[in-house]
Amino acid sequence: xxxxxxxxxxxxxxxxxxxxxxxxxxxxxxxxxxxxxxxxxxxxxxxxxxxxxxxxxxxxxxxxxxxxxxxxxxxxxxxxxxxxxxxxxxxxxxxxxxxxxxxxxxxxxxxxxxxxxxxxxxxxxxxxxxxxxxxxxxxxxxxxxxxxxxxxxxxxxxxxxxxxxxxxxxxxxxxxxxxxxxxxxxxxxxxxxxxxxxxxxxxxxxxxxxxxxxxxxxxxxxxxxxxxxxxxxxxxxxxxxxxxxxxxxxxxxxxxxxxxxxxxxxxxxxxxxxxxxxxxxxxxxxxxxxxxxxxxxxxx
Numbered sequence: 001x002x003x004x005x006x007x008x009x010x011x012x013x014x015x016x017x018x019x020x021x022x023x024x025x026x027x028x029x030x031x032x033x034x035x036x037x038x039x040x041x042x043x044x045x046x047x048x049x050x051x052x053x054x055x056x057x058x059x060x061x062x063x064x065x066x067x068x069x070x071x072x073x074x075x076x077x078x079x080x081x082x083x084x085x086x087x088x089x090x091x092x093x094x095x096x097x098x099x100x101x102x103x104x105x106x107x108x109x110x111x112x113x114x115x116x117x118x119x120x121x122x123x124x125x126x127x128x129x130x131x132x133x134x135x136x137x138x139x140x141x142x143x144x145x146x147x148x149x150x151x152x153x154x155x156x157x158x159x160x161x162x163x164x165x166x167x168x169x170x171x172x173x174x175x176x177x178x179x180x181x182x183x184x185x186x187x188x189x190x191x192x193x194x195x196x197x198x199x200x201x202x203x204x205x206x207x208x209x210x211x212x213x214x215x216x217x218x219x220x221x222x223x224x225x226x227x228x229x230x231x232x233x234x235x236x237x238x239x240x241x242x243x244x245x246x247x248x249x250x251x252x253x254x255x256x257x258x259x260x261x262x263x264x265x266x267x268x269x270x271x272x273x274x275x276x277x278x279x280x281x282x283x284x285x286x287x288x289x290x291x292x293x294x295x296x297x298x299x300x
Contacts, residue, residue: 175209
C-alpha cells in the first residue's frame with residue numbers, strides 16, 4: 001500500500017517537474033522570438049524604404065550625411081569577421097593544449113585549479129577585459145609598432161581570444177573526458193605512447209566536441225561589444241594589416257544608437273538583424289555538427 005502511494009507521488013512529482021521545465025523552455029524560446037520580432041519591427045522602415053540592398057553596395061557608412069548618405073556595412077562586416085577569426089586562431093591552440101594537459105598530464109590538484117581558473121575567466125565581465133586590453137595590450141602594441149594607433153585589429157583579436165579561451169578549453173576538456181576508456185586501453189595495449197595516443201586516438205574521437213567549442217567561441221566573439229569598443233579603434237575600414245583600426249558591427253550599434261534619428265536607428269536595427277542572422281547560422285552549424293557526432297557515436 002505504502003509502495004503504491006510512493007509510486008503515485010513519484011509520478012506526480014515527475015509530471016509537475018516536466019511541466020515546469022517545459023514551460024521554462026517555452027519561455028526561453030519565446031524570448032528569442034520576441035527579440036527577433038523587436039529587431040525586425042525596428043528595421044522595417046529601412047526595409048520598406050528599400051535601403052537594405054545598400055548595405056552591401058555602398059562603399060561607406062555615413063547614414064547621417066545630408067549631402068551624400070551611404071549605408072554600406074561591408075567594412076564593418078569584414079571587421080567583425082576578421083577580429084573573430086583572429087581571436088579563434090589565437091585561442092584554439094592554447095585552449096586545446098590546456099584541455100590536453102588537464103586530461104592527460106596534470107596531477108589531481110593542478111587539474112582542479114586549472115578548471116577553477118577557466119571557470120573564473122568565463123565569469124569576468126567583458127568591460128574588464130576591454131579595460132585590461134586598453135591599459136596593457138594597446139601600450140604593448142605601441143611599443144612593438146611605434147607608428148601605429150595601438151587600438152587595432154590585433155588588440156581586438158588578443159582581447160577576444162582571452163575571452164573565448166576558457167570556453168574552448170572547458171568544452172575541449174569535456175570532449176576529451178567523454179572519449180571512451182576502451183579506446184585508450186586499446187591504444188595502451190598496442191604499445192602506443194601517450195603523445196601518439198592523444199594525436200591518433202583521443203583528438204579524432206573528441207573532434208565533434210572540440211569543433212562545437214570552437215563555434216561557440218566564434219558566436220561569442222562575433223557578438224561581443226564593450227571589449228571591442230575599447231580596443232579596436234572604431235574606424236570603419238577594411239584593414240591592410242593587423243595594426244590597422246577596425247569597427248565591428250557591434251561597436252557601431254553601441255556607439256550610434258544613443259543619438260540616432262528615426263531612419264538612422266532603423267538602419268542600426270537592420271545591422272542587428274544581419275548580426276543575428278550570422279549568429280543563427282553559427283548556432284545552426286553547431287547543432288548540425290553535434291547531431292552528426294551523436295549519430296556517429298550511436299552507429300559505432
